[in-house]
Amino acid sequence: MSKVDLMSLTKEELIIFLEEIGEKKFRALQIFQWIHKGVKSFEEMSNLSKNLRQKLSEKAYINQVGIEGKFVSKIDGTTKYLFLLEDGHIIEGVVMSYKHGNTACISSQVGCAMGCSFCASSVKGLERNLKAGEMIAQIHTMEEDFGERISNIVIMGSGEPLHNYKEVINFLRIVNDEDGLNIGNRHITLSTCGLVPEIKDLADLRIPINLAISLHAPNDEIRRKMMPIANKYKIDELIQVCRYYLQQTNRRITFEYALIRDVNDGEDEAYQLSRLLKGLLCHVNLIPVNEVDERSFKKSQHNQIKIFEGILKKHGIEVTIRREMGADINAACGQLRNRHLQEKDRK
Numbered sequence: 001m002s003k004v005d006l007m008s009l010t011k012e013e014l015i016i017f018l019e020e021i022g023e024k025k026f027r028a029l030q031i032f033q034w035i036h037k038g039v040k041s042f043e044e045m046s047n048l049s050k051n052l053r054q055k056l057s058e059k060a061y062i063n064q065v066g067i068e069g070k071f072v073s074k075i076d077g078t079t080k081y082l083f084l085l086e087d088g089h090i091i092e093g094v095v096m097s098y099k100h101g102n103t104a105c106i107s108s109q110v111g112c113a114m115g116c117s118f119c120a121s122s123v124k125g126l127e128r129n130l131k132a133g134e135m136i137a138q139i140h141t142m143e144e145d146f147g148e149r150i151s152n153i154v155i156m157g158s159g160e161p162l163h164n165y166k167e168v169i170n171f172l173r174i175v176n177d178e179d180g181l182n183i184g185n186r187h188i189t190l191s192t193c194g195l196v197p198e199i200k201d202l203a204d205l206r207i208p209i210n211l212a213i214s215l216h217a218p219n220d221e222i223r224r225k226m227m228p229i230a231n232k233y234k235i236d237e238l239i240q241v242c243r244y245y246l247q248q249t250n251r252r253i254t255f256e257y258a259l260i261r262d263v264n265d266g267e268d269e270a271y272q273l274s275r276l277l278k279g280l281l282c283h284v285n286l287i288p289v290n291e292v293d294e295r296s297f298k299k300s301q302h303n304q305i306k307i308f309e310g311i312l313k314k315h316g317i318e319v320t321i322r323r324e325m326g327a328d329i330n331a332a333c334g335q336l337r338n339r340h341l342q343e344k345d346r347k
Contacts, residue, residue, distance in 0.1 A: 006056075007035055007063040007133030010173050021059055023052060029179060035062055036180040038140045063133035065091075065141050079146065083138060085110070089127055092157050093138045101151030106138045108168055109159025114193050115228045116214070118258055118289055118297045121158040130159070132170040139181065153183060156191040156212070162198035172207055185209045191256065196233045199241045203248040211245060212254040212285070213238070217264050218272035226263070239276065246281050253282045258289040259300040259308065270308045274315035284312055284319040 004017055014028040027048065034045045040062060042053040068090060069082035081093045094105040110127035112119070139150050153175065155161045161168045172188065175181045189210040192199065202211070215238075217223035223230035242253055255277065259265045277284070286309060288299045300308075305321060312319040 004060040005133045006060045008131045063137045065137045103152040104150045105154045107157035108161040114160050129164040132167045135171045152187045154189045162192045162195040193229050194238045196241045203245040215255045216258050255284050258287045260289045261298040261300045265300040270311035286321045
């Protein structure tokens with residue numbers, strides 16, 4: 001029988017586990033609090049009996065991720081991590097410091113299956129899903145190394161969060177728990193390329209997180225060239241489920257739009273996008289695309305970005321241009337991991 005990853009369990013699941021091994025359920029709170037204080041071994045849980053600590057070490061483990069590499073931007077202090085998982089896989093995480101606190105961008109999968117043509121995360125495809133505990137362990141490791149509390153989370157690193165739906169929902173419940181990391185739902189953003197059924201399921205849960213949709217095109221023709229998921233779900237279906245999400249949660253949706261030169265950054269595309277989003281409680285985040293070695297797309301010119309922004313504003317769409325963070329350390333999703341794996345292959 002394989003050991004149980006306690007960091008991936010909610011308090012309720014931890015109670016069930018303890019009862020299954022013949023222990024009192026009140027111990028669940030003690031263990032849960034210890035785990036989310038960042039302890040690395042059961043021996044550190046000083047208010048548990050020696051027998052219980054021994055039993056836990058035989059039947060369970062506390063998830064940990066190691067730091068394989070760390071890179072700090074000289075431009076803005078953004079810190080990028082390469083994390084080593086217990087099975088040898090590599091994932092990425094980023095800490096960005098703002099006036100309102102530290103934001104951690106975490107991975108939800110090793111690699112990605114979505115195949116978006118402008119993104120480095122999917123270059124090598126999907127290796128596997130992460131457990132909730134492996135997502136939480138990224139935050140613990142960042143906090144310990146960074147020396148400061150993480151107050152905001154963005155699930156926008158490698159992977160498609162809704163493709164790993166069950167573990168991501170468990171992660172949300174665990175990090176929000178007041179006896180855990182106690183990070184408020186409104187301080188958590190989940191980014192998806194648009195898995196329509198899972199967005200509907202998420203809406204039904206009514207968890208008041210921030211939802212970001214990777215849209216990147218105003219019509220199906222352009223979107224299909226950029227994002228394979230567009231072959232499965234049309235833009236009209238995506239917008240329809242976004243309306244349902246707004247109905248269920250009353251939470252504003254962010255639409256991510258990576259501007260790519262001569263692909264989706266023209267005035268026609270800006271007008272189409274304005275019409276598509278008219279009447280929605282939303283915000284558009286324009287992203288000057290990160291130029292990736294393995295991809296051919298080029299960043300839009302600055303004046304074209306400003307024209308695009310102006311057209312959206314003229315039509316009453318809330319819009320901002322994302323500030324680039326950590327440009328000198330390959331801080332975009334997947335870039336650093338790909339380079340690390342390439343160097344490893346050459347050795």
